[in-house]
Every structure is written in structure tokens, then in C-alpha cells.
């Protein structure tokens with residue numbers, strides 16, 4: 001064992017990579033083991049011929065947080081990756097009208113909302129101001145670990161309580177400002193970033209739209225995967241060893257106790273003083289921890305938890321560029337609530353689902369050959385459930401997705417497809433090792449947040465820390481990076497490197 005305390009990390013997703021950078025900066029000797037042949041996990045890329053697509057995230061929010069992590073690692077995010085702030089941030093197409101281009105220019109945004117309701121438009125700035133206040137109150141809460149009830153005796157939390165309104169859903173909370181359900185959706189659909197419905201998502205998450213309007217929606221040139229690659233580059237410059245195609249097969253326990261002493265991979269045993277787990281939490285507990293060892297997060301208990309939705313994906317290489325379609329377009333189904341009920345409660349496929357399209361080449365020509373482009377199509381849907389057999393539904397849903405594109409003005413896509421890749425919830429489950437294909441992890445309801453989420457200093461195994469969307473504060477890139485910061489600060493404190 002080296003003189004410096006050593007840490008193994010299972011997984012080179014955003015959580016694992018941010019942890020690697022921060023732990024190396026604090027003086028740990030870090031090794032990362034990644035099961036796939038590239039870094040980034042869900043924030044990696046898919047290549048099909050000459051076309052490159054982001055696999056998962058396409059909305060890059062609040063880069064300021066990652067800038068801080070890069071600075072702590074002695075690097076500059078903006079030197080590593082070019083970030084473009086988008087305006088319009090995205091287009092919102094309501095199936096029953098109207099179409100809005102969401103912009104951080106609030107005077108213009110009022111005019112856009114006036115297409116729905118003049119009365120709602122008059123409240124846009126007040127809502128934004130309240131959100132800025134909420135974000136200020138909540139930031140300290142999202143930056144600290146929650147290890148137990150003692151952590152609730154904290155002045156930052158008490159001062160945040162009026163902003164949290166734990167009894168209200170996001171949609172209920174927005175009714176204080178906006179009468180028309182479509183306006184409320186324009187400022188609450190962002191709960192989908194957490195894989196949740198605005199009708200069930202806790203009201204505190206209105207800060208997501210606040211983050212967009214206050215700090216911007218960015219596109220990293222090369223895609224969000226370019227950020228993951230930059231993180232790996234910086235970590236390696238700091239001496240972190242990243243082993244690709246090398247899954248952690250087993251945790252090594254010290255004398256049968258709950259102290260993790262290292263990992264077993266195809267190249268042998270790798271002992272270390274501590275361990276970070278970035279692999280999908282539920283899957284990792286199932287695969288890596290012997291049955292019966294865990295009480296709170298054992299296999300049977302995990303099955304009683306609520307999981308996020310999944311996504312059906314098409315990545316299309318196109319032989320032309322749709323110049324009039326903005327970078328991001330979200331189309332809200334006429335029966336938005338019914339679509340969400342199908343996803344979250346009925347676990348069936350809707351006949352007229354909402355969908356999202358990324359037309360990245362209007363911003364970033366590096367992703368496709370000259371004169372051609374990429375279309376990324378995402379339909380939120382149920383996580384894996386016995387009601388849905390994706391080997392049958394996949395091809396049918398592809399046709400439905402292509403038909404639905406007409407709603408956003410794309411009526412000739414079928415004739416321009418050069419290549420395509422499809423990912424269903426079943427593929428997220430098997431190819432990406434994500435429990436139930438629930439790509440946004442454990443659901444973000446109040447009963448599964450803060451100390452009720454698997455904790456950053458994992459409560460059930462000694463010497464284990466969690467990082468990524470499965471732990472506190474939750475899923476979505478900014479908070480995943482924050483989880484890395486919380487967990488690495490805890491490790492530094494535990495090893496007296498703080």
C-alpha cells in the first residue's frame with residue numbers, strides 16, 4: 001500500500017470522475033475501474049458511422065459548480081471544453097398549442113408566456129425572483145451530507161424550510177403564480193430531469209427552472225460526453241489510474257466483516273484504504289455485496305423502493321440539417337398528466353406520448369459530416385415492468401416516435417435517415433447495468449431524499465462512500481458533481497486530509 005491513503009472507485013461516470021479529481025487533489029492515491037470501454041457512463045457518447053451522439057444528458061446546467069471542481073483540481077473547465085450558452089434555451093411545443101421559445105431574456109419570456117395567458121405573463125418575474133431566493137436558501141442544504149437526524153439540527157436547514165414547502169408538489173406550488181396548466185408545465189417540466197412528474201415531485205425542485213433562467217442552459221462542444229472526457233484527462237494528469245474494460249467483480253471484505261478492503265477485477269485483487277461506488281446504486285448492491293449482508297439496502301428492501309422512469313431513445317444520423325429546429329425541442333402531449341400516469345403508475349405505453357428532440361448540429365457542427373446532422377429523440381416511459389415487452393414494443397414505438405415528429409414540423413425524417421441506434425429501458429438495464437433501466441435512479445420523493453437516500457458515507461459498509469445519482473443530493477449532473485464533492489470532503493475528513 002502506498003504512503004498516501006488509497007481509494008478505489010467503481011465506475012467512471014460523472015460521479016466517479018468528479019470524485020477522482022477531487023480525491024487526487026486532496027492527496028489520495030486513486031484508481032478508477034470502469035466496466036465499459038469508455039468513460040462517462042450515461043454521460044458518454046454513441047458513435048454510428050460518422051455521427052456522434054450524447055448517450056444521455058444533453059442539458060448542461062450550472063457549469064459554475066463543475067468549474068469549481070476543475071479549479072480545485074488545478075484545471076480550467078473552459079480551457080478543456082468550449083461551452084456555448086443557448087438562447088433560446090429550448091422550444092416548448094404544446095400539442096394543443098401554442099409554441100414558445102424559452103429565453104433567459106425575461107422581457108421576451110413574458111411575451112412568450114403571454115401567448116398562453118397575459119395574467120400568467122405578469123407573474124413571470126416575481127416567480128423568477130422567488131426562485132432565486134429559494135436557490136440561495138437551499139444551496140447550503142444541497143452542499144452538506146445527511147447522515148442522520150442530527151444533521152437536521154442545522155441553522156441552514158431551518159432557514160431553508162419556508163422555501164421547501166415539503167407538503168406541496170411542484171405543480172401545486174406553481175399554482176400560487178400561474179393559473180394556466182401549460183404555463184405551470186413550462187416552468188415545471190424540468191422535474192423530468194429527475195425522472196419525476198411535476199404532480200408528484202417535491203416543490204423545492206422549482207429551483208431547476210430557476211437554474212436554467214438564472215445561470216443558463218449550455219451545450220459543451222463535442223457534447224456532454226466531452227465534459228466526461230475532459231474530467232478523465234485532468235484526473236489522469238493528476239496521477240489517477242483509469243482502468244477501462246475492467247468491471248469490479250467483487251468487493252473484498254476484511255475478515256468477513258463489513259469493512260471493504262479492496263476490489264477484485266479481471267486483473268486480480270486491488271487493495272485500498274477506502275472505496276467509492278459510482279456504479280448504479282441498486283445494481284451495485286445486488287452484484288457486489290453478498291446476499292444478506294445489508295439491512296437497509298438489501299435486495300428485498302430495495303425492491304420496496306420507488307424508482308424513477310426510464311427513456312426510449314432513437315439516435316438518428318440524418319443526411320440534411322433541420323436549420324429551423326432549435327437545439328432543444330420539448331413536445332408536451334395533449335394529455336400530459338395521463339402520459340405521466342401511464343409512466344409512473346400504470347406502467348404502460350401511452351398512445352400519444354410527450355417527447356424531446358435534440359438537434360445539436362445547429363450549434364455544433366463537429367457531430368456529423370458537412371451538410372448532415374444528428375437527431376436525438378427521447379420518450380420518457382416506464383422503467384422495466386412486466387407489462388411491457390420491449391422486444392415487441394421497441395419497433396412499434398420507433399414508428400410512433402417518428403410519426404410524432406410531425407408535431408414539431410419534422411414530416412420527412414424517415415426519408416433522410418442514414419443510420420440509427422435504438423435504446424429501450426431493457427437495454428439501459430442490461431447493457432448499461434441500471435436497475436430496472438430506471439435511468440434517474442431511486443425516485444426523488446421526500447421519503448427517498450436527504451438522510452432517506454443511500455448516504456454519501458455509506459451507512460451499511462465500512463470504508464465505502466457513494467457518489468453519483470444514487471446518493472444525496474440526487475440525479476442530474478450538477479447535483480451528481482455535488483455528491484462527489486460531499487463524499488470526497490467526508491473521505492478527506494476521515495483520513496485527516498481535510
Ligand SMILES: Cc1cc2nc3c(=O)[nH]c(=O)nc-3n(C[C@H](O)[C@H](O)[C@H](O)COP(=O)(O)OP(=O)(O)OC[C@H]3O[C@@H](n4cnc5c(N)ncnc54)[C@H](O)[C@@H]3O)c2cc1C
Nearest residue numbers: 011013015035041042043056057058059248279468469477
Ligand atoms: C437519456 C438520459 C438523459 C439524461 N439527461 C440529462 C440532462 O439533460 N441533464 C442532466 O443533468 N442529467 C441528465 N441525465 C441524468 C444523469 O445526469 C446521467 O445519467 C449521469 O450520467 C449519471 O451519472 P452517475 O455518475 O450517477 O452514473 P453513470 O453515468 O451511470 O456512471 C456509472 C458508471 O459506473 C460504471 N459501472 C457500473 N457497474 C460497474 C462495475 N461493476 N465496475 C466498474 N464500473 C461499473 C458504468 O459503466 C458507468 O460508467 C440523463 C440520463 C439519461 C439516461
